[in-house]
Amino acid sequence: MKILFCGDVVGRAGRDAITKYVPKLRAAHGLDCVVVNGDNAAAGFGITALICKEFFDAGADIITGGDHIWDQKDIVPFLSREKRLLRPQNFPDKTPGSGHILHTLPSGKKILVLHLLGQVFHKEHANCPFLTADQVLESARMGKNVAAILVDFHAEATSEKTAMGQYLNGRVSVVVGSHTHVPTQDARILSGGTAYQTDAGMCGDYNSVIGFKLEGPMEKFLSKIPKFGKLEPASGDGILCGLLVETDDATGLAKSCTSIQYPEPLGQ
Numbered sequence: 001m002k003i004l005f006c007g008d009v010v011g012r013a014g015r016d017a018i019t020k021y022v023p024k025l026r027a028a029h030g031l032d033c034v035v036v037n038g039d040n041a042a043a044g045f046g047i048t049a050l051i052c053k054e055f056f057d058a059g060a061d062i063i064t065g066g067d068h069i070w071d072q073k074d075i076v077p078f079l080s081r082e083k084r085l086l087r088p089q090n091f092p093d094k095t096p097g098s099g100h101i102l103h104t105l106p107s108g109k110k111i112l113v114l115h116l117l118g119q120v121f122h123k124e125h126a127n128c129p130f131l132t133a134d135q136v137l138e139s140a141r142m143g144k145n146v147a148a149i150l151v152d153f154h155a156e157a158t159s160e161k162t163a164m165g166q167y168l169n170g171r172v173s174v175v176v177g178s179h180t181h182v183p184t185q186d187a188r189i190l191s192g193g194t195a196y197q198t199d200a201g202m203c204g205d206y207n208s209v210i211g212f213k214l215e216g217p218m219e220k221f222l223s224k225i226p227k228f229g230k231l232e233p234a235s236g237d238g239i240l241c242g243l244l245v246e247t248d249d250a251t252g253l254a255k256s257c258t259s260i261q262y263p264e265p266l267g268q
Contacts, residue, residue, distance in 0.1 A: 001032045001033065001109055001111070001147055001148045001173075001246070001247045001249060002029055002030055002032050002244070002245075002246050002247075003031070003032065003033045003035070003148060003150060003173070003174065003244070003245045003246075003247065004022075004026075004029070004031050004033070004034045004035070004242055004243070004244050004245075004260070005034075005035045005036075005037075005150065005152065005174065005176045005200055005242050005243045005245070006036040006037065006200070006203055006241075006242040007037055007178055007181070007183070007199070007200035007201040007202045007203055007242050007243075008037045008038075008039050008066070008178050008179065008181055008201075008202045008203065008204075009037065009038050009039070009040060009041040009055075009202070009203045010041070010202050010204035010205075010210070010211030010212070010233050010234075011040065011041070011043060011044050011204060011205075011211060011232075011233020011234070011235070012233060012235060013204045013205040013211075013234060013235055013237065013238035014040070014202065014203040014204035014205075014211065014233075014238050015041055015051060015054065015055075015238075016238050017203045017204065017238035017239060017240040018054075018058055018060070018203055018240065019054060019055075019057075019058040021240045021263065022034055022036075022058045022059045022240070023058060024262075025260070025262065026059045029244065031059075032105055032107060032109065033062070033111050033148075033150075034059055034060050034061050035060070035061065035062045035063075035064065035150060035152065036055050036060040036062070036063050036203075037063075037064045037065070037066065037152060037154070037178045037200075038051065038052070038055060038063045038064070038065065038085075039064070039065050039067070039068045039178070040068060040202075040204075040211060040233075041055075042071070042072050043232070043233060044231055044233045045068050045071040045072070046068045046069060046075060047063070047065065047069070047072060047075065047085075048072050048074055048075065049075070049078040049082070052078070052082065052084075052085055061084065061103060061105065061111075062086065062101060062103060062113045063084060063085045064086045064113070064115040064154070064178070065085070065086060065087050065088070065115070065154075066117065066154035066178060066179055067088075067117060067122060067124060067154065067179070069087045069088070070087075077096075079096045079097030083098065083101055084101065084103070085097065086098060086099050086100065086101060086113065086152075087099055087115070088115050088116055088117035088154060089114060089115055089116055089129075089132050089133075089136060090116055090117055090126040090127040090129050090132040091117070091124075091126055091127070092127070099114065099115045099116070099132075099136075100112065100113060100114040100115065101113050102140075102146065109148075110145070110146045110147055111148045111149070111150065112136075112140050112146045112149045112150070113149075113150050113151075113152070114133065114136050114137075114149065114150070114151045114152070114172075115152045115154065116132060116133060116151065116152070116153050116154065116155075117154050117155070118153065118154065118155025118156055118157060118160045118161070118179070119155075119160070120155065120156060120159070120160045121156040122155070122156060129153065129155075130163075130164065133167070133168060137149070137168075137172070142171075142172075142173065142251060143249070143251045143252050146252065147247070147249050148173040148247045149171075149172040149173050149174070149252060150174040150176070151164070151172050151174065151175045151176070152176060153176070153177050153178070154178045154179045155177060155179055156179060156180065158177075158184075158199075161175075161199070162198060165190060165194065165196040165198075166190070168194060169190045169191065169192035169193075169194045169196075170191075170193055170194060170253070171192075171194070172194055172252075173194065173195060173252050173253060173254055174194065174196075174243070174245050174247075174257075175195070175196050176195075176200050176243050177198045177200065178199065178200060179199070180199045180210075181199075181201065181202040181210035181211055182199060182201060182202075182210070183197075183199060183200060183201025183241045183259060183261065183266070184197060184198040184199045184201075185259070186198050187243060187257050187259040188257060189254045189256075192253075193253030193254055194253065194254060195243070195245040195247075195254035195257035197243050197257070197259060200241055200242050200259075201241030201242070201259075201261070202241060203238060203239070203240045203241060203242070204234065204238050204239070205233070205234035205235065205237065205238055205239075206239055207234060208233075208234035211233055211234060212231045212232060212233055212234060213234050213235075214234075216230055216231040216232060217231065239261060239263070239264070239266065240260065240262045240263075241259075241260065241261050241262075241266075242259075242260045243257065243258070243260065244256075244257075244259075244260050245257050245258075
């Protein structure tokens with residue numbers, strides 16, 4: 001199975017990158033499944049039902065959120081209806097929506113996508129992501145009742161992301177980090193056969209501060225006033241950053257793992 005994970009979408013530039021480039025990447029790589037993290041898609045804060053439709057129409061199979069999943073007012077009822085949009089699994093059970101989905105692709109293959117939120121430096125006080133992963137994976141068997149398993153770990157600390165990769169090594173196809181918006185150069189296959197990258201980066205304008213216009217973040221850093229300046233997404237050309245993984249259908253483990261920066265590498 002060929003899977004593409006697209007990092008955090010930030011604002012219009014990121015949305016345009018998804019709608020322009022996902023169809024091209026699907027065709028060029030013969031992708032079976034595309035998972036998009038849409039945590040900052042709506043003007044930098046959360047995602048709307050309309051944006052979800054745009055991403056699905058562009059070729060996304062599953063959309064994940066993150067700590068900003070609740071920022072847009074229409075998303076709570078939409079989460080209850082649209083099973084392909086995930087909030088973090090380690091929120092309380094009564095929270096609307098779900099954090100995982102067993103999705104059947106057009107080929108008939110099944111992929112389990114699990115979305116988790118980190119605990120370190122996060123104010124949400126979510127349940128333990130490691131134990132939550134154990135609970136969801138209890139009944140999933142790669143190569144038997146599911147062809148592949150992808151885990152989007154939306155976390156701040158690189159140590160927590162690395163720990164999750166090692167914790168799930170050999171039990172899932174992919175552990176990929178999101179949230180920090182900067183692509184890390186450690187995409188690789190771990191010893192147990194799990195593809196891993198600490199952070200896939202963002203889909204958006206990189207002439208920015210993690211996808212936002214320079215003025216707002218700069219004023220906050222320079223003035224030390226927490227609420228000084230409005231954060232607005234940068235509006236230049238967006239680059240799609242993500243992780244491309246091919247798995248073995250017989251085992252669910254990764255055969256190859258490549259960091260993607262499209263249409264051109266950062267810095268070119």
